[in-house]
Amino acid sequence: xxxxxxxxxxxxxxxxxxxxxxxxxxxxxxxxxxxxxxxxxxxxxxxxxxxxxxxxxxxxxxxxxxxxxxxxxxxxxxxxxxxxxxxxxxxxxxxxxxxxxxxxxxxxxxxxxxxxxxxxxxxxxxxxxxxxxxxxxxxxxxxxxxxxxxxxxxxxxxxxxxxxxxxxxxxxxxxxxxxxxxxxxxxxxxxxxxxxxxxxxxxxxxxxxxxxxxxxxxxxxxxxxxxxxxxxxxxxxxxxxxxx
Ligand code: 6PG
Numbered sequence: 271x272x273x274x275x276x277x278x279x280x281x282x283x284x285x286x287x288x289x290x291x292x293x294x295x296x297x298x299x300x301x302x303x304x305x306x307x308x309x310x311x312x313x314x315x316x317x318x319x320x321x322x323x324x325x326x327x328x329x330x331x332x333x334x335x336x337x338x339x340x341x342x343x344x345x346x347x348x349x350x351x352x353x354x355x356x357x358x359x360x361x362x363x364x365x366x367x368x369x370x371x372x373x374x375x376x377x378x379x380x381x382x383x384x385x386x387x388x389x390x391x392x393x394x395x396x397x398x399x400x401x402x403x404x405x406x407x408x409x410x411x412x413x414x415x416x417x418x419x420x421x422x423x424x425x426x427x428x429x430x431x432x433x434x435x436x437x438x439x440x441x442x443x444x445x446x447x448x449x450x451x452x453x454x455x456x457x458x459x460x461x462x463x464x465x466x467x468x469x470x471x472x473x474x475x476x477x478x479x480x481x482x483x484x485x486x487x488x489x490x491x492x493x494x495x496x497x498x499x500x501x502x503x504x505x506x507x508x509x510x511x512x513x514x
Pocket of ligand 1: 311312313314315316342343344355406407408409410413414415416
């Protein structure tokens with residue numbers, strides 16, 4: 271694994287740096303393999319990144335015809351529910367860029383049987399193999415995607431690409447999530463963390479990340495150690511207790 275930890279002064283600068291990395295990986299993937307496979311994430315900073323990518327300046331630098339969009343996680347709600355990651359992605363990005371609809375692979379959060387939806391999405395992921403880029407955020411408790419501390423799915427998830435945990439925090443919903451083995455098979459993972467509420471957790475997490483130590487039970491995000499490149503992008507406030 272190649273590790274990069276970058277700190278920017280403001281959230282806006284984090285979003286800008288993330289958009290540049292997104293474009294760079296997209297262009298390189300299309301050049302080398304003819305397509306760009308990316309997984310989006312829920313969360314507030316990803317929403318700002320989507321909006322940046324949809325802007326004129328960035329939109330035109332991406333070959334949307336050859337871009338395939340996946341989701342790292344989804345909440346068990348209807349696709350028009352305001353808690354749906356699919357809805358957030360449509361409103362902030364997908365409705366504003368020329369990505370062909372059949373290139374967008376939503377997780378079926380509204381399925382009556384979530385396990386079926388997980389199996390089906392897992393098969394799709396197995397077919398495509400590794401993704402070029404997976405975007406992730408970190409919750410205040412150290413979760414990522416929908417892999418929560420002390421959740422039984424951390425174990426169960428070892429053998430599957432997609433698991434069905436229940437969020438122990440608001441909103442207390444069942445979810446679908448990519449699992450660690452799949453996240454860690456990616457060529458690039460980009461973790462975006464901004465804001466004061468993350469500072470303390472970041473001060474526990476980053477020393478482990480730097481020494482490649484995993485504490486999946488208590489700090490699930492430390493288990494993200496992909497085969498390719500891992501980039502952490504933080505704003506100064508989130509990194510303020512770590513001496514970065
Ligand atoms: C979700 C996410 C989740 C998120 C983090 C950080 O759908 O809830 O995928 O893992 O990325 O909780 O979210 P913020 O960026 O909003 O803090």
